[in-house]
Structure formats: C-alpha cells, structure tokens
Amino acid sequence: MKILVTGGSGLLGGKICEIATEENHQVYSGYCHNVPQFGNPFKLDLTQNNFDIISQIKPDVIIHTAALTNVDKCESDKGLAYKINFEGTKGLAKIARQLNSFFIYISTDYVFSGEKGMYVEEDRPNPINYYGYTKLLGEDYCDCVVRTCVIYGARPATGKINFALWLINKLKEKEEVRVVMDQYITPTLNTNLAEMILEIAERRLFGKFHLAGATRISTYNFALEIANKFKLDKDLIIPIKMDELKRIAKRPRDSSLDTSKASKILKKRPYRLDEALEILKKELIK
C-alpha cells in the first residue's frame, strides 16, 4: 500500500512509519517541526490549510495521527487547538474523499467525561476539556475512528518523552516522582497500537474502534508495574490525588477503554500490561 501518515515524527506516527516500512509498504511521513526517522518525509503544517502535496502523493490510505496533543496548551490556546485538531482533520478528510483514500483518524479517550470508565464504542462522548472537544469534532469526518489512551513506548522519533520513559529515567536517577492514584487508564504500547492500526488499514475496516491496552489500572499502579518490570526503586513513587496537580485543563477520572470489539474483530489483539511491558523491555535493550 501507499500509506501517508501525518504526525510521522510523533510517538505513534513514528512507530507506524517504522513498522509499515519494515512491511515493505510505500510510506510517506508528514511532519511540522521534527523530520521523521522513517518513511519519505514531507512537510505538512495543518494550520496552513494547504494539502497540495497529498494530491501529488495520491495515497491509498491516510493515517492521521498529527494533533496538538498538549492538553493544557489546547485549553490555553483554543484557537490553535481548533485549527490543528478540528480544521486540520476536516481538511484532510476532504482531500481523502477527493482522492478516494481510506481515512483513519486517531482520536482519544478524552472524548469521554471519565465518570464511567471502560467505555465502549457506542458510549456517548462528553468531553470535559477543549482538547477532547476538538478531537471529538474531527471524528465525524473519517472512514475509521481509532480511540486510544495514554500511549507509551521506546524511542519516540522526536525525543518527546512519554510517561513510561520519563518514569524509568527519573527512577534510574534516584529522583522521587509524584504520580496520581485516583485516575484510571488503559495504557497503550505504541508498537501494539501501530500494528492494530495497520491491520485496520490493510482490511479497510470502517467505523469506530477502541484500540488500547487490555488492562485498566490507576496511573500510580501503572508506575509501580513499570518500576517492578525494570527493577527500579518503587519507594521513590509517591501517590498523590489528581486535585493536587494544579493543571490548566480538567482530566477525566476514569477514561479507560473497553477493547472487546477490537479483540473480537482484529487478528492483532490489544496486549495486557504485563505482555506490553515485556515487549517494551526488549525494545529498550535492543
């Protein structure tokens, strides 16, 4: 396939480009500031509303991972969040329709309020912050919507840190870290997510999919599991309450995703946390 990935320099997009290249697909990796490591890089700034380059590439599939992912930045600069996350997605969807490219959009657990947890695809979204709101608006324009939750993984192309790598680095340096104990998530290994998304691309599966890790856990217990797996000092992890963190944007208390639909339909399945951490460990020592 000729696959175009937006956000090719990101934690997820970079991994999709890496795996798709290994699988001998023809890969085009879009970026804004940081040149991607994998695929044929091309510049695409979603604030510019100019998609000529995509018309030239004529991809079979567009996997749209690019977004303004800084949740607090989205709250403090709503105009930019709207432009990138909503208008950018709508513009891409339009060009995808014109080119008859299959359009996969990566959305988020933050479309939900977090009051219920273990959300299924049919649950009613009700975002409590502007990031979630802008991501939800984009969902209406896509062939396939993939919602995921707290992505982590080895070697992000941009060097942008993610929770697991941040924690490992801090604990290795014997620094204390404060981690919330009253927020529940289904953490997702980028490699596992990328493989499931590529299967969706190959099979052209329409509709909504919750693709996340198969284990619901508090962020604090997630940190303990990581410390355990990497034999690091758990006593350095201090549990705190969400309210103690003075953040600009509200966060859902339980945005865990139910991945039963994906487990039934896909050949690649969402990994349990213990399986995913084993893979991460192998990837980090490669």
Ligand SMILES: NC(=O)c1ccc[n+]([C@@H]2O[C@H](COP(=O)([O-])OP(=O)(O)OC[C@H]3O[C@@H](n4cnc5c(N)ncnc54)[C@H](OP(=O)(O)O)[C@@H]3O)[C@@H](O)[C@H]2O)c1
């Ligand atoms: N990370 C999570 O925990 C999480 C959870 C749920 C859902 N998601 C969703 O999953 C997707 C991937 O997340 P991620 O963590 O992999 O993202 P990320 O590492 O923060 O990367 C974001 C990507 O978006 C690109 N980008 C930012 N602004 C852009 C613009 N104006 N024009 C074009 N590209 C732009 C960046 O390009 P440059 O690096 O070149 O600037 C980068 O490649 C996102 O859609 C996000 O909403 C993420």
